Structure formats: structure tokens, C-alpha cells
Amino acid sequence: MKDRNEALALDRADPLAALRDQFALPSGTIYLDGNSLGVAPKAAAARAQQVIAAEWGDDLIRSWNSAGWFALPRRLGNKLAPLIGAADNEVVVTDTISVNLFKVLSAGLRMQQMRDPQRRVIVSERSNFPTDLYIAQGLIEQLDRGYELRLIDDPADLPAALGDDVAISMLTHVNYRTGRMHDMQTLTRQIHACGALALWDLAHSAGAVPVDLNGVGADFAVGCTYKYLNGGPGSPAFVWVPQRHQRAFSQPLSGWWGHSAPFAMSPDYRPADDIGRFLCGTQPIVSMALVDCGLDVFLQTDMQAIRRKSLALTDLFIELVETRCAGLGLELATPRGHAQRGSHVSFAHPHGYAVMQALIARHVIGDYREPHVLRFGFTPLYLRYADVWDAVEMLRDVLANEQWRAPEFAARGAVT
Ligand SMILES: *Cc1c(COP(=O)(O)O)cnc(C)c1O
Numbered sequence: 458m459k460d461r462n463e464a465l466a467l468d469r470a471d472p473l474a475a476l477r478d479q480f481a482l483p484s485g486t487i488y489l490d491g492n493s494l495g496v497a498p499k500a501a502a503a504r505a506q507q508v509i510a511a512e513w514g515d516d517l518i519r520s521w522n523s524a525g526w527f528a529l530p531r532r533l534g535n536k537l538a539p540l541i542g543a544a545d546n547e548v549v550v551t552d553t554i555s556v557n558l559f560k561v562l563s564a565g566l567r568m569q570q571m572r573d574p575q576r577r578v579i580v581s582e583r584s585n586f587p588t589d590l591y592i593a594q595g596l597i598e599q600l601d602r603g604y605e606l607r608l609i610d611d612p613a614d615l616p617a618a619l620g621d622d623v624a625i626s627m628l629t630h631v632n633y634r635t636g637r638m639h640d641m642q643t644l645t646r647q648i649h650a651c652g653a654l655a656l657w658d659l660a661h662s663a664g665a666v667p668v669d670l671n672g673v674g675a676d677f678a679v680g681c682t683y684k685y686l687n688g689g690p691g692s693p694a695f696v697w698v699p700q701r702h703q704r705a706f707s708q709p710l711s712g713w714w715g716h717s718a719p720f721a722m723s724p725d726y727r728p729a730d731d732i733g734r735f736l737c738g739t740q741p742i743v744s745m746a747l748v749d750c751g752l753d754v755f756l757q758t759d760m761q762a763i764r765r766k767s768l769a770l771t772d773l774f775i776e777l778v779e780t781r782c783a784g785l786g787l788e789l790a791t792p793r794g795h796a797q798r799g800s801h802v803s804f805a806h807p808h809g810y811a812v813m814q815a816l817i818a819r820h821v822i823g824d825y826r827e828p829h830v831l832r833f834g835f836t837p838l839y840l841r842y843a844d845v846w847d848a849v850e851m852l853r854d855v856l857a858n859e860q861w862r863a864p865e866f867a868a869r870g871a872v873t
Contacts, residue, residue, distance in 0.1 A: 458773060458776065458777060458846070461843065461846045461847075464773075464841075464842040464843040464845065464846040465842070465843055467769070467842040468841045468842050468843055471766065471841070471842070472762060473758060473762060473763070473766055473837055473838065474841070476754060476757065476758065476838045476839065477838070477839045477840075477841070479498055479499055479500070479754055479838075480496045480497065480498055480499060480687075480754075480838070480839040481496065481497045481498070481499045481501075481502070482496055482839060485820055486820045486821075486822060487820065487821045487822070487844045487847060487848045487851075488822050488836075488839070488840075489821065489822060489823040489833040489834050489835065489840075489848060490822050490823055490824050490832075490834050491684070491685060491687070491834045491835075491836030491839070491840075492661055492665070492684055492685065492800065492801045492832070492834030492836075493684060493824055493832075493834065494683055494684070494690060495683060495684060495685060495686060495687030495688070495689075495751065495836065496687060496836070496839055497687070497689065498687055498750040498751055498753070498754060500750040500753065501689060501747045501750040501751075504746060504747055504749065504750050505743065505746075505747060508524075508742065508743055508746045509743065512524040512526070513742075513743075526740075526742050529550070529740065529742065529745050529746065530549040530550050530551045530693075530714075530733075530736055530740055530745070531546070531549055531732065531733065533550040533695075533745065533748050533749065533752065534546075534547075534548030534549040534550050534695060534732065535548065536749070536752045536756075537550065537663070537682075537686070537695055537752060538697075540663060540664055540668070540686075540755060540760060541659060541662075541663055541668040541669075541670050541678065541680070541697065542667075542668050542669030542670045542671050542672050542673075543670050543671060543678075543697050543699075544671060544699075544700065546700070546731055546732055547671075547697055547698060547699055547700060547703075547732055548695050548696070548697045548732065549695065549696060549732050549733065549735050549736060550682065550693050550694070550695045550745060550748055551693050551694070551695070551696065551735065551736050551737070551740060552693060552694055552696075552737065553681070553693070553694050554588065554589075554658065554660060554679050554680065554681050554694045555588045555591075555592050556694075556710070556737075557679040557694050557695070557696040557735070558588075558589060558592045558593075558627070558656075558658070558679055559592050559595075559596060559709070559710070560696065560708040560709065560710055560735055560737075561656055561677040561679060561696060561698070561708070561735075562579065562592065562593060562596055562625065562627065562656065563596055563600070563708065563709045564677075564706045564707065564708045564709075565624065565625040565654045565656060565676065565677060565706075566579075566596075566600070566604065566624055566625060567706050567707065568654065568702075568705055568706045569624040569625065569653075569654065570602075570624075573652070575621070575622060576621070576622055576623060576624035576652070576653070577602070577603050577604045577605055577622060577624060578604070578605050578606075578607050578620075578622045578623045578624060579593050579597070579604065579605070579606050579607065579623075579624060579625055579626075579627055580607050580608075580609065580615070580618050580619065580623055580625075580626040580627070580628075580653070581593065581606060581607075581608055581609075581626070581627045581628065582608060582609055582610070582612070582628060582629070582632075583608040583609070583610050584610075584632060584634065584635075585608075585627070585628070585629050585632075585658075586629055586633045586658070586660065589627060589629065589658055590606065590608075593606050593627060594606060604624075607623075612639060612644070615644060615647060615648075616647055619647060619648060619650075619651035619653060620651060621651065621652060623648075623651055623652070623653040624653060624654065625653055625654040625655075625656055625676075626644075626648045626653055626654070626655055626656065627656045627658070628644065628655075628656070628657060628658070629657075629658040629660065629661070630657050630658065630659055630661070630662040630666075630668065630799075631660075631661035631662050631665065631666065631799030631800075631801075632661070632799075633660065633661055633826070634790070634803060634826045634830055634832070635790045635791055635792075635803050635830075636661075636790075636791040636792075636798060636799045636800070636801045636802055636803055636832075637791065637792050637797055637798070637799070638662075638666065638792075638796070638797050638798055638799045640796065641657060641668070641669075641673050641675070642672075642673045645657075645673045645674060645675050646673075649674070654676040654677070655674075655675045655676050655677075656675075656676060656677040656678070656679075657670070657675050657677070657678045657679075658678070658679055658680065659678050659679065659680030660679075660680055660681050660684060661684065661685070661799050661800070661801070662680065662799065663680040663681070663682075663684075663685060663686055663695070664684070664685035664686040664687075664751075664755060664763075665684075665685040665763075665767065665799055665800035665836075666760070666764055666767070666799055666800060667760040667761060667764055668760075670697055670699070671699060675699075676698075676699070676702060677696070677697065677698055677702070678696070678697040679694060679695065679696050679697070680694060680695050680697075681694045681695070682694065682695065682748045682751065685800065685836060686748070686751045686752065686755075687750075687751035687754070687838075688744075688747060688748040688751045688752075689744060689747045689748075689751075691744060692744050692745065692747060692748050692751075693740065693741060693744065693745050693748065696735050698732060698735065703730070703731055703732060703734065704730050707728060707734075708728075708734060708735055710737040711726045711728065711737075712736070712737035712738040713738065714733075714736035714737055714738055714739065714740070715728055715729055715733060715734045715735060715736045715737060716728065716729065717729045717730060717733075754838055758838075762837075763837045763838070766837035767800045767835055767837045768795055768798070769842075770835040770837060770840060770842065770845055771791075771798060771800065771801075771802050771835050773842060773845050773846075774802050774833060774835065774845050774848075774849065775789060775791075775793070775802060777845065777846065777849040778804060778849055778852065781849055781850070781853050782849065782852055782853045782856060785853070785856040785857060786806050786807060786808075786856065787804040787805070787806050787831075787856070788804060788805045788806070789802075789803075789804055790803040790804060790805050790830055791803050791804075800834065800835050800836070800837075801832055801833060801834040801835060802832075802833050802835070803826075803830045803831065803832050803833070804830070804831045804833075805829045805830055805831070806829060806831055806856075807829060808861055809825055809829040809830055809831050810825050810866075810867075810869070810873065811861040811862070811866040811867055812831060812852075812855060812856065812861045812866075813825040813831050814861070814865075814866035814867075814868075815855045815860045815861040815863065815866045816831075816851060816852060816855050818866070819851045819854075819855065821847075821848045821851045821852070824873065825873045826873070827873075833848070
């Protein structure tokens with residue numbers, strides 16, 4: 458692309474263009490961080506007001522029934538299910554990814570312990586998001602049964618890491634740092650061929666790329682709602698378990714919300730015989746209620762249309778950075794092949810942190826991940842092709858004029 462007018466023409470022909478108006482985007486900002494915290498849907502403010510003033514304020518405790526609070530984790534789970542190839546009653550919205558990983562990892566290990574107690578290995582990737590690895594490490598220590606975390610450095614090493622000692626694999630579909638996407642179908646087949654269970658983390662996939670969990674026959678999945686699903690800061694995560702596994706095992710956080718009859722107030726834990734078994738305690742209703750608003754936007758389109766635009770946006774971004782910022786020190790860290798690319802693009806730069814701060818000061822918001830990686834997320838629901846053009850021009854200016862050298866761009870906050 459040689460001219461901004463070409464980007465404007467693509468925007469005029471974009472079938473998703475009208476959805477942008479449903480988001481409360483700050484004016485003058487190009488937001489390329491929807492992979493970390495999605496933009497607020499405009500409907501969220503009114504929904505928060507309703508939950509706080511009417512449901513909590515006026516109706517108080519009656520709202521557990523009358524406003525459907527108690528049913529929210531399942532109702533939202535069913536609403537999210539089609540986006541990830543899940544069926545009704547296979548998903549609940551609850552807790553965080555970290556907590557849900559603890560639940561499904563330990564449940565999976567227990568299932569394997571009953572089938573084949575020699576399987577004591579959890580396979581994952583060294584480049585996985587750290588919390589996934591931390592949770593596995595903590596669980597292994599807690600169980601104290603000689604479990605082991607086996608980390609691979611390249612997906613090509615997976616077949617070699619899969620032996621008859623492997624209980625479960627825990628892979629993230631789209632890598633948080635590089636945007637590299639796994640072939641979920643092929644890897645799930647390899648994992649099953651060795652007798653292990655396949656757990657997928659969909660943090661950077663749900664709402665970003667088409668996922669077909671039942672189609673590939675995966676065993677468990679977790680993901681969050683505050684990234685591409687636009688649920689709000691700290692909105693609860695989700696956990697998927699297919700029908701075939703739901704009664705097969707127990708999860709360790711056996712709280713009353715996972716009981717088959719929570720209000721029977723029985724002293725004995727009896728797990729629900731459905732996906733409700735993965736709930737633990739009282740849910741954060743105010744935050745959870747807003748997940749509805751993000752999901753409502755997805756009901757107006759489909760993941761194929763979102764994927765088409767996502768690839769067009771990331772293709773354009775890569776092309777423009779490589780042509781217009783050529784020789785300015787950026788190196789593509791994301792695969793070029795569509796089948797290996799999620800919905801964000803990363804470039805390495807030796808002064809990546811300062812470059813990103815300088816860019817943010819110009820109201821182009823992406824983020825930075827160690828080491829040296831500039832991340833740019835592309836959310837097709839609210840981004841325009843012209844935004845891609847403008848963001849690259851700003852990036853070129855920051856680099857060509859070395860604006861990032863200003864001392865204020867070296868200071869680091871607690872969150873990068
Ligand atoms: C964002 C992200 C998380 C976040 O986990 P929380 O417990 O919800 O904070 C976990 N795993 C991956 C792969 C992520 O990208």
C-alpha cells in the first residue's frame with residue numbers, strides 16, 4: 458500500500474465497520490492493545506449502572522434469583538460457547554485463568570492417575586505465559602507425587618517430548634509474546650496418540666481466531682474475557698470441559714457453588730454432575746455482568762468474518778512496517794504464514810520499551826514484553842485500516858527522529 462487513501466477505501470468496503478460505533482473509544486487514540494485489555498463496549502456503562510443501582514441497590518438479595526445472578530456463570534458460558542466450538546453446558550465463566558488452570562490440571566492428573574499411574578509428566582512450552590508454568594509448578598509441589606514439568610523450546614519438539622510417561626499437555630494456542638499460533642488439530646492428535654490429555658489455553662484465541670474445541674476433540678480449555686472479548690479489567694475467565702469428561706473426575710476447589718445442591722446446606726460435598734462442578738465460591742457479579750456486553754457484539758458477526766479482517770489488518774501492518782520503517786531496527790517476531798498467526802503482531806527492537814513509551818505518548822497504544830518485544834494487537838471489531846496506516850506513520854516518526862531517546866521514556870511502571 459502506497460497511499461492512505463487506499464486504507465480509507467478498505468474501510469468503506471469493510472463489512473464490520475459499523476461495529477466500531479458500539480465501543481467507547483477515546484478520541485484521538487489508536488488502540489492496539491485489545492489483546493491485553495479490550496475496549497469498553499458503550500453498553501457496559503449502562504449495564505454497570507443497572508447492576509449497581511437497580512439490581513443491587515433496589516432489589517438487594519432478591520437479585521440472585523430475580524436478576525439471574527446465580528445463573529450468570531452458566532448463562533454467559535453458553536453465550537461464549539459458539540466462539541470456541543463448544544456446546545451448551547460445557548463452559549462456565551468464573552475465576553481467573555490461573556485458578557481455572559489449577560482446577561483442570563489437577564482434575565486431568567487425577568483422571569490419568571486412575572487410568573495409568575505411571576504418567577507423571579506435564580508437557581508445556583518454555584515460552585508459555587508464565588502464570589501457566591507457575592500454576593503447574595505449584596500444583597506439582599502441592600501434590601508431592603513425583604510429577605514433573607517437561608518444557609519444550611519449539612513445537613516441532615512436541616512429538617519427541619510425548620512418551621508413555623506423559624499425563625497431560627498444557628499448551629497456549631496463540632503465544633502471548635510472538636503471536637505464533639499452534640495447529641490445534643494436529644497437536645491434539647499427537648497428544649492423544651501418546652495417551653495424554655490435551656489442555657488448551659485460549660487467552661489470545663477466544664474472540665480473536667476461530668477455535669473448534671469439540672471438532673479437534675480437545676480435553677480441557679481455559680481462557681479469559683478481558684482480552685479480545687472486551688469484558689473489562691479483571692472480568693472473570695472461563696473453563697471448558699466437554700460433556701464426556703464432566704462426571705469423570707473431581708476438581709480440588711470443592712466449594713459450595715460447585716455442589717449439586719448448594720442451598721441444601723449439606724455438610725457433605727457432592728459435586729454437580731455438570732459443568733457447574735467447576736465453580737467454587739460466590740462470583741463477582743458486578744464484573745461478571747459486564748461480560749454480557751462484550752459478548753453481545755460477537756452475536757452480530759461471526760468468527761470467520763473477524764478472522765478475515767484480522768488477517769487483512771495484520772498483513773497490512775507487517776507490510777507497512779517493513780516498507781515504511783525499513784532500516785529503523787525493527788525485526789518481525791511473528792510468523793508470516795496465516796496458519797501460524799494469531800491476531801497480534803510483534804516486532805523486536807533493541808530499545809523496545811522506550812520506543813513503545815514514545816509511541817504511547819503519541820496516543821498509539823500497544824505494549825511491551827520482555828525481551829525487546831513491541832506488541833501490537835488488532836481487534837477487527839473496532840480497528841480501521843486507516844488506523845493501521847496512521848499507527849505505522851507514528852512509529853516511523855518515533856524511530857526516524859529517535860523520539861524514544863527522551864529520558865522520560867526509560868522510566869518503568871509496575872505494569873508494562
Ligand atoms: C493473559 C494470560 C493469562 C492471564 O491469567 P489470569 O490468571 O487471568 O491473570 C494466562 N495465560 C495466558 C496464556 C495469557 O495470555
